[in-house]
Amino acid sequence: MTGGHTDADISRRVRRLETLLEDRGIVAGAALDETLDAFLSGASPANGARVVARAWTDADFRTRLLADGTSAVAELGLSAGGVQPQRLRVVENTPDTHNVVVCTLCSCYPVRLLGPSPSWYKSEAYRSRVVREPRAVLEEFGVRLPDATRITVWDSTSETRYMVLPMRPSGTSHLDEPALARLVPRNALIGTAVL
Amino acid sequence: MSDRFSAGARVRTVHHDPPHHTRLPRYARGKRGTVVEPEGRALLADRNAQGRGDAPLEQVYAVSFPARELWGEGDHDVVLDLFESYLEDDDPGDRAEAAAAPGTSRAQTGGKDGKP
Structure with missing residues (x-):
């Protein structure tokens, strides 16, 4: 932004x-x-990045993560965070679909996995615009998606917290899990960056 | 309260404008969408936020809306997490009526309906 x-x-x-x-x-x-x-x-985007790297390298974990995010991240000793237990839903980017997360009512966010939220995430500009014109907002973040890519915006208006599973970049087949995790910035977990 | 809707159900959000906290943002009131999945039950925030002890446990659903339904334009989808009492069965009979009067969407988001 x-x-x-x-x-x-x-x-x-x-x-x-x-x-x-x-x-x-x-x-x-x-x-x-x-x-x-x-x-x-313990709230850090390194946690979310670790979850993503595991999903990229372990197909069974990826399946469990997409089916039941809460339980899958608990396998790694993690949770979405929050004062009360929160359900985690992980949404997967594909060549045809891009996901982006917002909370139009305030600033809900899986804090344990993504770290403290950035100020733009809490801004009225981001919250009001990304549900209305996500493609334009993403372009301001430097994310240019093919016209054919369908965008889904997840507005966390209740108890579920959302995290994006970005696509694994090409040319990374030689990297191990910790090295892959270092490639994943916080914004990729919100959907405002692609790798 | 029973879990009224399953994945794929066509629903319509209520058109309320309550004087208290709600988790149904203004931009998604009176709109037609499709249930993605039930998420589990939670205390109805509208009542819980008033400090009342009688908030019911309600199923919350992820509901997907085409941008065109919300804003009158756009080719993306927006998914919101909505309490069961915000949702009604979408009557296919009403759909033709709505199609005859399009373009009533306004660019409004949550605004003052903020969560605590």
């Missing part, structure tokens, strides 16, 4: 709310920090 956006307003509101809640003794600052730390602990 090239459109300008800022977190300043929402950050100010959150800080103000936090201060009020603490002043009135509704929450303790330390407890809030602990909850946030627990929420983000």
